[in-house]
Amino acid sequence: IRCDEEEVEMAEDALSVLTKVATETSLRYAIHLISTGHLVAQKRQSNKVDVVDIKRVYSLFLDEARSVQYLKDYQDEYLYNEVPSGQNDNNMAIDQPAA
Numbered sequence: 001i002r003c004d005e006e007e008v009e010m011a012e013d014a015l016s017v018l019t020k021v022a023t024e025t026s027l028r029y030a031i032h033l034i035s036t037g038h039l040v041a042q043k044r045q046s047n048k049v050d051v052v053d054i055k056r057v058y059s060l061f062l063d064e065a066r067s068v069q070y071l072k073d074y075q076d077e078y079l080y081n082e083v084p085s086g087q088n089d090n091n092m093a094i095d096q097p098a099a
Helices: 012-024 027-043 051-060 064-073
Strands: none
Touching: 012 027, 012 051, 027 051
């Protein structure tokens, strides 16, 4: 339905990949992949979004879970990354009053 609304022609296999992405992440994220996938398809001078276009934008734009994982993996490289001992992951060190 969203492809029709945005006037995006999509290959059947690309639609299957997009459906899988939507079920594993979120519908909002998948909808964003439609428009960005269309831009990638236009760049390679195609009117139809294919699996390669969806894979390309999937690698460029992170969904919420992959974004959180990335931040956890590289948290030591960020400024103010020190978490006081005994703190859980839900509270940020910057939110804690100085002792």
